[in-house]
Amino acid sequence: MLALSLLLAFPVSTLGWSLTGPSAVVDLAVVRGVESGNVEKFLGIPFAKAPRFKLPVPVPRYYGIVDAKEYGPSCPQQLTSSSLTARSLEEVNVPRQLLRRDGSAESEDCLSLNIIKPKIARASDKLPVVVWIYGGGFEVGSTLGYDDVSTRVVEKSIAAGTPVIHVAMNYRVSALGFLASKEVKKERLGNFGLYDQRVALQWVQKYIRSFGGDPGKVTIWGQSAGAISVTLQMLAFNGKTDGLFHAGFMQSGAPIPVGDITNGQADYDALVAQTGCSKSKNTLDCLRKVPFPTLQAAINASPNFLSYNSLALAWTPRVDGVFIKDEPFKMVQQGRVAKIPIVNGNMDDEATIFSTSQSNITTEADFREYIKSIYVKKATDAELEPLWSLYPSTPSEGSPYDTGDDNALYPQYKRIASFQGDLVFQAPRRHFLQSISGKQKIWSYLSKNLKAVSGPYGSFHGADIQYGLFDDYLIQFVNTFNPNLPSGPNWPEYTKESPDLYTFTDTAAPSVTPDKFRAEPIDYLIQLASTQPQ
Known part of the structure; x- marks a missing residue:
C-alpha cells in the first residue's frame, strides 16, 4: 500500500507505451523520453510537490514508467506589461521570455525538470553537467521558454567534441515563489523558489548518473534572475554548496542588495486585501486556501518589472534568516560565499528595456522624485545629493552608451537606463567580484x-x-572550469589588482579592458545599496 500511495502522489503514465525510444532507469522506474536529431530529451520529470506558500516536498521514489516526452506545465506566471511596441520588438528581437508567456499550460503543481543529452551518451560516460536556471525578474519564466537555447547548447557541445548534459528545472516565481512579510518570517519560510532550485540540484546529485552525467562536475548557469539565483545558491546557508554544484556561470546577475523579508510587507498586505483575507486571524493560511484565480488576479495587480516600478521588484528573494542568513552585500563582504570557480559578466546596456514605461518623467524634478520614491525611500536628501550629478541628464552620458545624443526615447530615458543598469547589474557584479577576488578563480566580461x-x-x-x-565559452567552462577557448585571445582571470574584463564588440576580436568604467558613480551606488537594502 505504501508503494501505491507514493505512486499516486506523483503519478506516472503506465499505459499505451511503445518500448522504442530513449530510456533511463531511476529507482524502480523507467523514464522514457524522445529523440530530437542528435540529442535525446527527457522532459517534465516531476522532482517535487509545491504546496502553496510552503517548502517543496521532494519526490520520495519513482515507480513504473515515467512519461518524459513533453514539457511539464509552467509555474504560474505574473502578467507583465510594457510600452515597447510590436515594431520595436521585431527590430531588435528582445527575448520573448521577458515580454510574453510561452503559451504553455500553467499549474501550481509545476516542479518538473528536463534533461537534454547527446544521443550517444551512455550511463557510464560521466559527462560534465550544466544546470540552467531561467531568468524573468523572479516573476515569469519556464524551461519550455528556453528549449531552443537548451538544445542549442547541447548540440554545440557535441559539435565541439566536448559534450555536456543539460538540466533545467521549473521553479516557483512571483508571489508564489517569493512571498515576503512578517507572517512568512514567523514561520521561518520564504524564498520558496530558491528552495525549489535547491531540491532540483539534489535530484541531479541523486539521479544524473542514469543519464550519463557526472554528479561530481556540475556547473550551475543562469541569466538575469537566473544568474542572481546562482549567486544566492552560492550564499545559501552561509555559503554551503553541500556538494550540489562545483562552478557557476552567471550572465547579467550578481548578489542584489536586498534586506529583511519583512520589507515585502506592503505588497503582502495588498495581496491579503485583494484576496479578501484581511479579516482572517491567520492571513497566510487564508492565502494558502483562496481559490487560485482569485490569488492570481491579485498577483497580476502588483507591479511588474516592465511597469513603471521597473526593477524595484515586488516579489524578489529576501533575507529569511535560514536560506539567506543576512543581507547579500554583507555576506559577500564577510566571505560567506561558496568558493568555486565562476564567470560573471554583463551586457553594456542592461536596463534599457526596463526603462521604457517611465516616459512621463521629463524633468530634473521628475527624475529625482522617481528615484527617491521607487528605489531609496529611506535615504536623506543629503545622501542622495551626489547622485544627481553622477547620473546627469545629458543624453550622451546615458544608456545605450557610446551613442551620443541619439536614442533618447524621452527626455530622461538614457539617464534612467544608466542609473537602473548600474544599480541592479553593474554595481552588484563589481562589488561581488572585488569582494571575493583572491579567494577563488574568477573571470568577468562586458558585452557591447x-x-x-x-x-x-x-x-x-x-x-x-x-x-x-x-x-562556446560556457561549454568550455563546463568541461574545464576555465572559459578560455583552445584558440583566440587569452581571457585573464579577474583580480582586485587587475580587474580585467573580456570585452566583446561587433567590430573586433575580444579585448581586455579594465573594470573601471563609471568608477565614481558605481562606487557611490555600492555604498548607497549597502545602507539602503530593498
Missing part, C-alpha cells in the same frame, strides 16, 4: 555587441542568451 542594430536598446539585457554569444 549589437549596438549598431538595436537602436535605443543598445547591448540590451538578454541579447547574449538570445543570440548565443557565450555558448
Whole structure:
C-alpha cells in the first residue's frame, strides 16, 4: 500500500507505451523520453510537490514508467506589461521570455525538470553537467521558454567534441515563489523558489548518473534572475554548496542588495486585501486556501518589472534568516560565499528595456522624485545629493552608451537606463567580484555587441542568451572550469589588482579592458545599496 500511495502522489503514465525510444532507469522506474536529431530529451520529470506558500516536498521514489516526452506545465506566471511596441520588438528581437508567456499550460503543481543529452551518451560516460536556471525578474519564466537555447547548447557541445548534459528545472516565481512579510518570517519560510532550485540540484546529485552525467562536475548557469539565483545558491546557508554544484556561470546577475523579508510587507498586505483575507486571524493560511484565480488576479495587480516600478521588484528573494542568513552585500563582504570557480559578466546596456514605461518623467524634478520614491525611500536628501550629478541628464552620458545624443526615447530615458543598469547589474557584479577576488578563480566580461542594430536598446539585457554569444565559452567552462577557448585571445582571470574584463564588440576580436568604467558613480551606488537594502 505504501508503494501505491507514493505512486499516486506523483503519478506516472503506465499505459499505451511503445518500448522504442530513449530510456533511463531511476529507482524502480523507467523514464522514457524522445529523440530530437542528435540529442535525446527527457522532459517534465516531476522532482517535487509545491504546496502553496510552503517548502517543496521532494519526490520520495519513482515507480513504473515515467512519461518524459513533453514539457511539464509552467509555474504560474505574473502578467507583465510594457510600452515597447510590436515594431520595436521585431527590430531588435528582445527575448520573448521577458515580454510574453510561452503559451504553455500553467499549474501550481509545476516542479518538473528536463534533461537534454547527446544521443550517444551512455550511463557510464560521466559527462560534465550544466544546470540552467531561467531568468524573468523572479516573476515569469519556464524551461519550455528556453528549449531552443537548451538544445542549442547541447548540440554545440557535441559539435565541439566536448559534450555536456543539460538540466533545467521549473521553479516557483512571483508571489508564489517569493512571498515576503512578517507572517512568512514567523514561520521561518520564504524564498520558496530558491528552495525549489535547491531540491532540483539534489535530484541531479541523486539521479544524473542514469543519464550519463557526472554528479561530481556540475556547473550551475543562469541569466538575469537566473544568474542572481546562482549567486544566492552560492550564499545559501552561509555559503554551503553541500556538494550540489562545483562552478557557476552567471550572465547579467550578481548578489542584489536586498534586506529583511519583512520589507515585502506592503505588497503582502495588498495581496491579503485583494484576496479578501484581511479579516482572517491567520492571513497566510487564508492565502494558502483562496481559490487560485482569485490569488492570481491579485498577483497580476502588483507591479511588474516592465511597469513603471521597473526593477524595484515586488516579489524578489529576501533575507529569511535560514536560506539567506543576512543581507547579500554583507555576506559577500564577510566571505560567506561558496568558493568555486565562476564567470560573471554583463551586457553594456542592461536596463534599457526596463526603462521604457517611465516616459512621463521629463524633468530634473521628475527624475529625482522617481528615484527617491521607487528605489531609496529611506535615504536623506543629503545622501542622495551626489547622485544627481553622477547620473546627469545629458543624453550622451546615458544608456545605450557610446551613442551620443541619439536614442533618447524621452527626455530622461538614457539617464534612467544608466542609473537602473548600474544599480541592479553593474554595481552588484563589481562589488561581488572585488569582494571575493583572491579567494577563488574568477573571470568577468562586458558585452557591447549589437549596438549598431538595436537602436535605443543598445547591448540590451538578454541579447547574449538570445543570440548565443557565450555558448562556446560556457561549454568550455563546463568541461574545464576555465572559459578560455583552445584558440583566440587569452581571457585573464579577474583580480582586485587587475580587474580585467573580456570585452566583446561587433567590430573586433575580444579585448581586455579594465573594470573601471563609471568608477565614481558605481562606487557611490555600492555604498548607497549597502545602507539602503530593498
